[in-house]
Amino acid sequence: MAPTLLLAALLAAPATPATPLIPNSPVGSDSVTVSVAVPPVLGLAKSARRPPIGYRPRHLLLQTGGGVGMVSVGGGLSFARRRLDLDALLGYVPARHAGTTLTIASAKVKYAPWQLPLGGSGLALTPLAVGVYGSYTFGLRNTGEEGQYPDDYYWWSRTIRVGPVLGSSLSYALPDASSGRARRLTAYYELATNDLYGLSYFLNRRALSLSDIATLALGLKLEI
Amino acid sequence: MYQPTSMFSFSSSFLRNALAGVVAISLSACEVLEFSPNDSRAPADQQNLTAKNLARLSAAPLPPGDTLRFVFTGDSQRFYDDVEDMVASVNQQPGVQFMLVAGDISDFGLGREMRWVDDDLRRLKVPYLTVVGNHDHVANGREAYQKIFGPLNYSFVYGDTKFVLIDTNSREYNFNGRVPDVPWLRGQLASLDGARRSVVLSHVPPQDGDFDPTLRADYAGTLRDTPSLVFEMNGHRHDYSVGQPFNDGVTYVNSYAFEKRRYLIVTVFGDKQFRLKQVSF
Numbered sequence: 103m104a105p106t107l108l109l110a111a112l113l114a115a116p117a118t119p120a121t122p123l124i125p126n127s128p129v130g131s132d133s134v135t136v137s138v139a140v141p142p143v144l145g146l147a148k149s150a151r152r153p154p155i156g157y158r159p160r161h162l163l164l165q166t167g168g169g170v171g172m173v174s175v176g177g178g179l180s181f182a183r184r185r186l187d188l189d190a191l192l193g194y195v196p197a198r199h200a201g202t203t204l205t206i207a208s209a210k211v212k213y214a215p216w217q218l219p220l221g222g223s224g225l226a227l228t229p230l231a232v233g234v235y236g237s238y239t240f241g242l243r244n245t246g247e248e249g250q251y252p253d254d255y256y257w258w259s260r261t262i263r264v265g266p267v268l269g270s271s272l273s274y275a276l277p278d279a280s281s282g283r284a285r286r287l288t289a290y291y292e293l294a295t296n297d298l299y300g301l302s303y304f305l306n307r308r309a310l311s312l313s314d315i316a317t318l319a320l321g322l323k324l325e326i
Numbered sequence: 327m328y329q330p331t332s333m334f335s336f337s338s339s340f341l342r343n344a345l346a347g348v349v350a351i352s353l354s355a356c357e358v359l360e361f362s363p364n365d366s367r368a369p370a371d372q373q374n375l376t377a378k379n380l381a382r383l384s385a386a387p388l389p390p391g392d393t394l395r396f397v398f399t400g401d402s403q404r405f406y407d408d409v410e411d412m413v414a415s416v417n418q419q420p421g422v423q424f425m426l427v428a429g430d431i432s433d434f435g436l437g438r439e440m441r442w443v444d445d446d447l448r449r450l451k452v453p454y455l456t457v458v459g460n461h462d463h464v465a466n467g468r469e470a471y472q473k474i475f476g477p478l479n480y481s482f483v484y485g486d487t488k489f490v491l492i493d494t495n496s497r498e499y500n501f502n503g504r505v506p507d508v509p510w511l512r513g514q515l516a517s518l519d520g521a522r523r524s525v526v527l528s529h530v531p532p533q534d535g536d537f538d539p540t541l542r543a544d545y546a547g548t549l550r551d552t553p554s555l556v557f558e559m560n561g562h563r564h565d566y567s568v569g570q571p572f573n574d575g576v577t578y579v580n581s582y583a584f585e586k587r588r589y590l591i592v593t594v595f596g597d598k599q600f601r602l603k604q605v606s607f
Contacts, residue, residue: 166359166361167358167359167360167361168360169360169361169362169363170362171361171362172361193361193362195361195362195364195365199361199365199366199367200361200362200364200365200366200466200469201366201466201468201469201470202466202469204361204362204364204365204466206362239362239364242364242465242466243465243466243468243469244435244463244464244465244466244467244468244498245465247500250497250500251497256464258434260435260464260465263363296363298363298433298434298436299363299438301404302404302406302433302439302442305404305405305406305407306404306405306406306407307407308407308410309406309407309409309410309442309446310406310442313358314438314442316358317358317359317360318358318359318360319359320359
């Protein structure tokens, strides 16, 4: 049920008109879409004085949970007037919590159609973000050695997980960057699940509930 | 005086409820704040379930000479709806003393799957005991199984019978020649700790391709040389069978998987006599 809803939300979200809910959002402050189209080498060759800013992360991330690390750090880019985020994280799980030390590389794309400024407090609420993530786990104990299993003995990947993400966030305006770009510190949470939990839920709607398959992530995002 | 007292009592009960709510939320948040689906963290009441179920079992001892009766099933895997229904059915069976689950508690080797199965099996009126299956070894499932259930090889005595539960998932160790631990099995069967008959439970049956072929003869020979053995019980094949695959006088009983919506009620009496009753649910 809910994965269906998530999927529906995901499909519907990009079609949502980008309503101008941020009154004071100078268009020039977020030109990443344009810069990213220029290959970095070309950018360097053409103008050595101007750094290829589109390839620098626009924000840094610190996160716990979400199935992608006890602690995860990363960065990301923002597009579409900061409604679309493309994030990459590297997570760590110590051996005492998993038997072996796990390193989890994950990528996530999130779309947040609405940003609601809260009075003149500098706070802004992003009530809903939807997205998808994928992760690859290094360091698992038993993922199969050469010749250990006949073909298709286990049909699923032990290392790759994918799943939907849904969340909200609260941002606080910081002093502008030296480039003049607006900066914010954002606290976010995400509810997610993965392909294997999702399959278990689809096959057992009676015994399993959405809270059974949900994971929670808490994180901070700093625009730089 | 009346008004302030009433206010105080209202606010204190409100505070107490709010505090209980916060505690409940942070407890469930702890679980849901998952580091990895392969992590082995579990709430305290879902750790060491083997030891806890054995403690429950020993609290209702079977007097010597009394008939032994237990439910035998296996391979719960991703069949959670069926687990619910089986619990309802087993809870209506009179005279059953415990349940044995012949491995593959999980499907993908994830701790949360094992806890989902326990969420239902803990509603049984009788304790349940498990042996590790090959799916429980996938990725970091072994650690999750050990944390949530307990040892991979263990034994216990109930009434006149010693149960020996052993990890026979050789393929998960890439046939390293040490699984199953046949010397350990031999030691367990050599001394019955006061019992007069024995039962061995493992997931992969020795005649299966997932059982280490270099240990097959030694394992089957150990069972054949144990006069007290009633039978060996297995899962893995998801269907019921009873027979003597090695034609050596040793009986092997395979369990239904949960998805087959059937289980066995096993009754053991006399020296080594037994009766198998099939129940549909």
